[in-house]
Amino acid sequence: MKPYAELTEQELEQEISSLRREYRRYQNMELQLDMSRGKPCREQLDLSMGMMDALNSQADLSCEDGTDVRSYGVLTGIQEAKVLLGDMMENNPDNIFIFGNSSLNVMFDVVSRAYSHGIMGNTPWCKLDKVKWLCPVPGYDRHFSITEYFGIEMIPVPMSPTGPDMDMVEKLVAEDEAIKGIWCVPKYSNPQGYSYSDETVRRFARLKPAAKDFRIYWDNAYGIHHLYDDKQDYLIEILAECKRAGNPDLVYKFSSTSKITFPGSGIAAMAASQNNLEDIRTTLKYQTIGYDKVNQLRHVRFFGDIHGMVEHMRKHAEIIRPKFEAVEQTFDENLSGLGIGSWTCPRGGYFISFDSLPGCAAAIVDKAKKAGVKLTPAGATWPYHHDPNDSNIRIAPTYPPMEDLKTAANLFTLCVRMVSAEKLLKEKKEAVPVSEKNEI
Amino acid sequence: MKPYAELTEQELEQEISSLRREYRRYQNMELQLDMSRGKPCREQLDLSMGMMDALNSQADLSCEDGTDVRSYGVLTGIQEAKVLLGDMMENNPDNIFIFGNSSLNVMFDVVSRAYSHGIMGNTPWCKLDKVKWLCPVPGYDRHFSITEYFGIEMIPVPMSPTGPDMDMVEKLVAEDEAIKGIWCVPKYSNPQGYSYSDETVRRFARLKPAAKDFRIYWDNAYGIHHLYDDKQDYLIEILAECKRAGNPDLVYKFSSTSKITFPGSGIAAMAASQNNLEDIRTTLKYQTIGYDKVNQLRHVRFFGDIHGMVEHMRKHAEIIRPKFEAVEQTFDENLSGLGIGSWTCPRGGYFISFDSLPGCAAAIVDKAKKAGVKLTPAGATWPYHHDPNDSNIRIAPTYPPMEDLKTAANLFTLCVRMVSAEKLLKEKKEAVPVSEKNEI
Numbered sequence: 042m043k044p045y046a047e048l049t050e051q052e053l054e055q056e057i058s059s060l061r062r063e064y065r066r067y068q069n070m071e072l073q074l075d076m077s078r079g080k081p082c083r084e085q086l087d088l089s090m091g092m093m094d095a096l097n098s099q100a101d102l103s104c105e106d107g108t109d110v111r112s113y114g115v116l117t118g119i120q121e122a123k124v125l126l127g128d129m130m131e132n133n134p135d136n137i138f139i140f141g142n143s144s145l146n147v148m149f150d151v152v153s154r155a156y157s158h159g160i161m162g163n164t165p166w167c168k169l170d171k172v173k174w175l176c177p178v179p180g181y182d183r184h185f186s187i188t189e190y191f192g193i194e195m196i197p198v199p200m201s202p203t204g205p206d207m208d209m210v211e212k213l214v215a216e217d218e219a220i221k222g223i224w225c226v227p228k229y230s231n232p233q234g235y236s237y238s239d240e241t242v243r244r245f246a247r248l249k250p251a252a253k254d255f256r257i258y259w260d261n262a263y264g265i266h267h268l269y270d271d272k273q274d275y276l277i278e279i280l281a282e283c284k285r286a287g288n289p290d291l292v293y294k295f296s297s298t299s300k301i302t303f304p305g306s307g308i309a310a311m312a313a314s315q316n317n318l319e320d321i322r323t324t325l326k327y328q329t330i331g332y333d334k335v336n337q338l339r340h341v342r343f344f345g346d347i348h349g350m351v352e353h354m355r356k357h358a359e360i361i362r363p364k365f366e367a368v369e370q371t372f373d374e375n376l377s378g379l380g381i382g383s384w385t386c387p388r389g390g391y392f393i394s395f396d397s398l399p400g401c402a403a404a405i406v407d408k409a410k411k412a413g414v415k416l417t418p419a420g421a422t423w424p425y426h427h428d429p430n431d432s433n434i435r436i437a438p439t440y441p442p443m444e445d446l447k448t449a450a451n452l453f454t455l456c457v458r459m460v461s462a463e464k465l466l467k468e469k470k471e472a473v474p475v476s477e478k479n480e481i
Numbered sequence: 482m483k484p485y486a487e488l489t490e491q492e493l494e495q496e497i498s499s500l501r502r503e504y505r506r507y508q509n510m511e512l513q514l515d516m517s518r519g520k521p522c523r524e525q526l527d528l529s530m531g532m533m534d535a536l537n538s539q540a541d542l543s544c545e546d547g548t549d550v551r552s553y554g555v556l557t558g559i560q561e562a563k564v565l566l567g568d569m570m571e572n573n574p575d576n577i578f579i580f581g582n583s584s585l586n587v588m589f590d591v592v593s594r595a596y597s598h599g600i601m602g603n604t605p606w607c608k609l610d611k612v613k614w615l616c617p618v619p620g621y622d623r624h625f626s627i628t629e630y631f632g633i634e635m636i637p638v639p640m641s642p643t644g645p646d647m648d649m650v651e652k653l654v655a656e657d658e659a660i661k662g663i664w665c666v667p668k669y670s671n672p673q674g675y676s677y678s679d680e681t682v683r684r685f686a687r688l689k690p691a692a693k694d695f696r697i698y699w700d701n702a703y704g705i706h707h708l709y710d711d712k713q714d715y716l717i718e719i720l721a722e723c724k725r726a727g728n729p730d731l732v733y734k735f736s737s738t739s740k741i742t743f744p745g746s747g748i749a750a751m752a753a754s755q756n757n758l759e760d761i762r763t764t765l766k767y768q769t770i771g772y773d774k775v776n777q778l779r780h781v782r783f784f785g786d787i788h789g790m791v792e793h794m795r796k797h798a799e800i801i802r803p804k805f806e807a808v809e810q811t812f813d814e815n816l817s818g819l820g821i822g823s824w825t826c827p828r829g830g831y832f833i834s835f836d837s838l839p840g841c842a843a844a845i846v847d848k849a850k851k852a853g854v855k856l857t858p859a860g861a862t863w864p865y866h867h868d869p870n871d872s873n874i875r876i877a878p879t880y881p882p883m884e885d886l887k888t889a890a891n892l893f894t895l896c897v898r899m900v901s902a903e904k905l906l907k908e909k910k911e912a913v914p915v916s917e918k919n920e921i
Contacts, residue, residue: 078553086551090538097537098530111526111743113518141581146769157596157607157631167597167607183770190767191597303551306775327630329586330623333773335746 044380045458045465053466060459064412067452072413074449079231079391080440081300084360088353089302095343102338110334116325117318122308122337128347129265130296131278132312138321141332144297144309148258149187151293151311154324155221155254156191161290161320163254166191166221175213175223177205179394179422179433181231184224184260188424195424198223200233204241211248218251222258228276229263232422232435233394234387236274246282248291256317257292263390264296265354268362272388280312289314298340300391301350301357308337364438368393368450375454381461384436393436394422401460402431408456414449484820485898485905493906500899504852507892512853514889519671519831520880521740524800528793529742535783542778550774556765557758562748562777568787569705570736571718572752578761581772584737584749588698589627591733591751594764595661595694596631601730601760603694606631606661615653615663617645619834619862619873621671624664624700628864635864638663640673644681651688658691662698668716669703672862672875673834674827676714686722688731696757697732703830704736705794708802712828720752729754738780740831741790741797748777804878808833808890815894821901824876833876834862841900842871848896854889 048056096102102110104119117123118139127134140147159165166172174188178197188195196213198205204227214220225245227237237245245257259279267273283291290313298307313321344350369386372395376382384395397405402419409416417435420426436453438446488496536542542550544559557563558579567574580587599605606612614628618637628635636653638645644667654660665685667677677685685697699719707713723731730753738747753761784790809826812835816822824835837845842859849856857875860866876893878886 080553083549086549089551092538093536093540093542094538096533098532098534100533102533109523109526111529111746113520113739113744142773143769143771149768153593153597157593165607167605183767186767190764299553303775304553305771306551306773324630327623327626328589329583331583331745333582333746333776335743336773336776 042379044378045461046380048462048465050466050469053462053469057459057462057466060455060462063455064408064459067412067455070413070448072448072452074413074441074445075415076437076441076446076449076453077415077417078440079300079437081304081357082360082440082442085357085439086303088356089343092302092339092343095339096335100342102335104338108334110338113330115334116329116331117322118310118332119334119337119341121341125341125344125347125350126296126298126308126310127312129350130261130294130310130312131264132280132294136280136312136314136318138311138318138325139332139337140309140311142305142307142309142336144260144262144295144299145183147309147311148184148260148295150328151258151321152187152191154321158324160254160256161316166193169219171219173217173220175205175210175220176424177223177225177230178424179232179428179435180224181226181260182417182421182426184258185424188222188224193221196220197424200230200235202235204235204237207241207244211244214248214250214252214255216251220250221252221254222256225257225259226262227259227279228261228274229266229387229390231262231390232392232433233385234390234392235385236276239277242277242279242282246279246286246288246291248288255291259292259294261294261296262300265351266300266357266391267354267389268358268365269388270355270358274388280314284314290316293317301354302340302343306336308333308340361439364443364446365393367443367447368436368438371447371450372454375451376457379458379461382457391437391439393438395434395436396432397434397457398461398464399430399432401457401464402428402434404460405453405456406434408460409453412452412456414452416453482819484818485901486820488902488905490906490909493902493909497899497902497906500895500902503895504848504899507852507895510853510888512888512892514853514881514885515855516877516881516886516889516893517855517857518880519740519877521744521797522800522880522882525797525879526743528796528800529783532742532779532783535779536775540782542775544778548774550778553770555774556769556771557762558750558772559774559777559781561781565781565784565787565790566736566738566748566750567752569790570701570734570750570752571704572720572734576720576752576754576758578751578758578765579772579777580749580751582746582749582776584700584702584735584739585623587749587751588624588700588735590768591698591761592627592631594761598764600694600696601756606633609659611659612661613657613659615645615650615660616864617663617665617670618864619672619868619875620664621666621700622857622861622866624698625864628662628664633661636660637864640670640675642675644675644677647681647684651684654688654690654692654695656691660690661692661694662696665697665699666702667699667719668701668714669706669827669830671702671830672832672873673825674830674832675825676716679717682717682719682722686719686726686728686731688728695731699732699734701734701736702740705791706740706797706831707794707829708798708805709828710795710798714828720754724754730756733757741794742780742783746776748773748780801879804883804886805833807883807887808876808878811887811890812894815891816897819898819901822897831877831879833878835874835876836872837874837897838901838904839870839872841897841904842868842874844900845893845896846874848900849893852892852896854892856893
C-alpha cells in the first residue's frame with residue numbers, strides 16, 4: 042500500500058470505510074485485553090514459585106554472620122543480599138543498601154527526604170521557592186508523578202537512541218541552581234528500550250551542576266532484563282564512572298528484583314557513595330528498624346548467586362521475547378510503508394515505544410479502549426501527562442497471553458490506521474480554499 | 482532491711498562496701514546480657530516457623546477474589562488480610578489499610594506526609610512556624626524520635642495507671658493550634674504496661690482540638706499481647722468511640738504483627754475513617770504500587786482467622802510470662818521496703834517500667850553496663866532523651882534466656898541499691914552544716 046499521505050480524498054474515504062468495518066468486527070468480539078502496564082505474565086510469575094520453598098519451617102534462618110533474620114534490626118540489609126544485588130547492579134556490596142519491596146518507594150522516600158530535610162546539609166527543598174527537574178521524554182510516568190507530587194517543575198529533555206540530549210542536560214544543570222535532579226532509566230529505557238551510549242554515561246558522570254544537591258536519579262530497573270542471549274546492551278557502570286570523574290556523590294542508583302521474582306514481593310536496593318549512604322542512613326534510622334530480612338534471605342537462598350539470577354532471567358526472556366517479536370511483526374506487517382507511525386525494537390526491558398502522527402495518540406488509545414484493549418494513556422510518558430505532540434504511546438507486550446497479544450496488536454494497528462486516515466482526510470478537506478467551502 | 486533513707490551514714494557505708502564486693506563478683510562473670518529492647522526471644526520466633534510453610538511452590542497464590550498476589554497492585558492490601566487484621570484491631574476491614582513490614586514506618590510516613598503536604602487540605606507543617614506535639618511520659622523512644630526528626634516541639638504529659646493526664650491534654654489541644662498530635666500506646670503501654678481507662682478513651686474521643694489537623698496517633702502495638710488468660714486489660718475501641726462522639730476523623734490507629742510473627746517481617750496496618758484513608762490514599766498512590774501481598778497472604782494462611790492468632794498469642798504468653806514474673810519477683814525480693822524504687826507489674830505488652838530515686842537512673846544504667854548488662858539508656862523514655870528526674874528505666878524482659886534474665890535482674894537491683902545508697906550517703910554528708918566541714 043502507498044503511504045497514507047499520498048492517498049487521495051477518495052482513497053482515504055474508502056480506506057476509512059473498510060477500516061471501520063474491520064473495527065466493528067473487533068468490537069463485536071467484546072475483547073478485554075490489557076497492554077497498559079509492564080506486568081509479567083502468569084508463566085513468568087510461575088518461574089519464581091521455587092522461591093516459596095527457599096525457606097521452610099525446617100530452614101536455618103540465620104545469615105552467614107549469624108544474624109537471625111526473624112528478629113529486628115540490620116537497618117541497611119543483610120550482607121548476602123548486598124552481595125547478590127551488588128553483583129546484579131555491578132556495585133560493591135559496601136555501596137549498597139537493601140530496602141523493602143519497592144524501588145519506587147525508595148525513590149519517593151529519597152525525594153521526600155530531600156524535600157523535608159535536604160541532601161547532605163543543603164537547604165530542604167520545601168524551603169526553596171522553586172525546585173526543577175529534568176525529565177527525559179518519553180519517560181516513566183511514575184517517576185514524573187513523584188516529582189509532580191512534590192510540586193517540582195519538570196522540564197522535558199528529548200531522548201534519542203543514545204540517551205537524553207546531553208548538550209541540553211549539561212547546559213541546564215550548569216546554569217540553573219534550581220535544577221536538583223534528572224530521572225534516568227539508562228538501560229532498556231521505559232518506554233523506548235534505548236540504552237545510554239558510553240558517551241552519554243561519560244557525560245553524565247562529568248556534569249557540573251550549579252546545585253550542590255543535584256543528583257542523577259539512575260533507575261537501572263532493567264539492568265539484566267535482556268530479551269536476547271546474543272544481542273545485549275552494555276552500560277558503563279555509573280557509580281564507578283562518577284568516581285573516576287571526581288564526582289563520587291553525583292548519583293543515586295536504584296534497582297529491584299520486582300521483574301525478576303514477584304512484582305511487589307521482591308527486594309529493592311540503592312547504590313551510592315559512602316557519603317550519600319551515610320546521609321540517607323541518618324533519616325532511615327528514624328523511619329524504620331529495618332526492612333524484611335526474611336524476604337532478603339529468601340531471595341539469596343533461591344538464586345544462590347548472580348549466575349542463578351542470570352539463568353533465571355534467561356527463562357523470562359524465553360517467555361517474553363516471542364511476545365515482543367509478535368508485536369513488532371504485526372506492526373511491520375500492518376504499518377510499514379504507510380508513513381503513519383514508528384516504533385522501537387528493543388533488546389530488553391518491558392516496553393515498545395510507538396510514535397503516531399502528531400495529534401493522533403489520544404484518539405488511538407481511545408479507539409483501542411472502545412474495542413476492549415487497554416493501553417497506557419496517551420501523554421503518560423510525558424510530565425504532567427501532557428505530550429505536546431500527542432504522538433507517543435507505550436506498548437507493554439509482556440502481560441497478555443500470546444494469542445490475545447496478537448489480537449491486541451492487530452487491533453492497535455487498525456486504530457492507528459483509522460485515526461491517521463481520518464486525520465489526513467480532515468486535513469485535506471480543511472486545505473480546500475475558503476472560497477470553495479459551502480458556508481451554511 | 483530498713484528503708485535506705487533511715488540508715489545512718491555508717492550503715493550506708495557498710496551497705497555500699499558490701500554491695501561493691503557483690504558488684505565486683507558480677508563483673509568477674511564477664512556477662513553480656515541485653516535487656517534493652519522489646520525483642521522476642523528465640524523460642525518466641527520459633528512459634529512462627531510454621532508460617533514458612535504457609536505458602537509453598539505448590540500453593541495457589543490467589544486471593545479469595547481471584548487476585549494473584551504475585552503481581553503488582555492492590556494498593557491498600559488484600560481483602561483477607563484486612564479481615565484478619567480488622568479482627569485483630571477490632572475494626573471494620575473497610576477502615577483498614579495494610580502496609581509493609583513496619584508500623585513505625587507507617588507512622589513516619591504519616592508524619593512526613595503531613596509535613597510535606599498537610600492533612601486533608603490543611604497547611605503543610607513545613608510551611609508553619611511551629612508545630613507541637615503531646616508526648617505522654619514515660620513513652621516510646623522511637624515515637625519521640627520521629628517528631629524530633631521533623632523539628633516538632635514535644636511537650637511531655639504525665640502518664641498515670643489510667644493513661645495520660647487528660648485535664649492537661651484537653652486544655653492544651655483546645656488552646657494551642659500548633660499542637661497537631663499526641664503519641665499514644667493505649668494498651669499495655671510502652672514502657673509501663675498501663676492500659677487507658679474507659680474514661681480516658683472517652684475523653685480522647687471527645688477532644689476539641691484547636692487545630693483541624695490534630696490527630697491522635699494511637700499505636701495499639703500490644704492489642705492482643707496479653708500475659709495472662711484470666712487477667713486481661715480491655716480497651717474501648719477508639720475509632721468507634723470517636724465516631725459515636727461525632728469526631729470520626731480524630732484518630733489514626735496503628736498496629737502490626739511484628740511481635741506476633743517475625744519482627745521486621747510482619748505486616749503493618751492502619752485503621753482510620755474513610756476521610757482519613759482517602760486522604761492517605763492520595764499520597765500512597767505516588768509512593769508505591771503496593772506492599773508485599775505475598776507476605777499478607779502468608780500471614781492469612783498461617784493464622785486462618787483471629788482465633789488462630791489468639792491461640793498463637795497464648796503460646797507467646799507461656800514463654801514470656803515467667804520472665805516478667807521472674808523480674809518482678811527479683812525486684813520484690815531485693816528492693817521491697819527499701820524505698821529506693823518502684824516498678825510496674827503489667828498484664829501484657831513487652832516492658833516493665835522502673836522508677837529510681839531522682840537523679841539515679843543514668844548512674845544505674847551505667848553501672849549495669851559496666852558489669853555487662855545492657856539496658857535501654859536512661860532518658861530514652863522521654864522526649865529529647867531527657868528525663869528531668871533522671872529516674873525512669875525501661876526493662877525489657879523478653880529477649881534473654883531465663884537464667885540470664887534472672888542474673889541480669891539481680892545485677893540490676895544491685896546497681897539500684899548501690900547507686901541509691903551512694904546518693905543518700907552523699908546527701909547526708911552534704912547536709913552536714915558548712916561550719917563542721919573540714920576545709921582543706
